[in-house]
Amino acid sequence: MTLHLREVALRAGERVLFHELSLSVAPGLIVTVMGPSGAGKSSLLAFACGTLPAGLHATGSVAIDTEELTALPPHRRRLGILFQDDLLFPHMSVGDNLLFGLHASVRGRSARRAAVAAALAEAELSGFAARDPATLSGGQRARVALTRVLLSRPRALLLDEPFGRLDAALRDRFRRLVFDAAIARGLPVLLVTHDRADADAAGGPVLELA
Secondary structure, three states: OOEEEEEEEEEEOOEEEEEEEEEEEOOOOEEEEEOOOOOOHHHHHHHHHOOOOOOEEEEEEEEEOOEEOOOOOHHHHOEEEEEOOOOOOOOOOHHHHHHHHOOOOOOOHHHHHHHHHHHHHHOOOOOOOOOOHHHOOHHHHHHHHHHHHHHOOOOEEEEEOOOOOOOHHHHHHHHHHHHHHHHHOOOOEEEEOOOHHHHHHHOOOEEEOO
């Protein structure tokens, strides 16, 4: 599947952040969006997800292949997003966090538990289902957040500076894990970052916002 953003314009009040931005992200391709704070990078992802906050106004369209998504509510777009914060539910165990994200097509308690166990094993977190998220390291929490997104079977992956809070060693490892997982699943990826090393590791086209 290919993610398309067509003639997207964004403004905050009377201030134009950008206009007539168009791009297509093919399966397994990582397109990086860079630019200074306030240029509209994260807002571009929010527009794609359908979660643009009040005070911002956008025009243009977002589609997956030929399916127009612009008028759909966020939950029907099936676009996965990772943020700088992992946003794990603190009142749920690791396993329950993953069950919350698991795609509805996996039915039956035993099948759903098995899917979570397999996903934890893939993330090198076997046996972590009963753990409290508060007991995890930053790198472990990041892997759980990625696993939860992937279990929802997204059609594209949006990355809003998800590596920013990790130290250098963890950053490199988690970045590779995210990129490899997306490529293996043939997901188009749109990465927002201020770090040139992220763009270099992604290896795809780079779009600079003024």
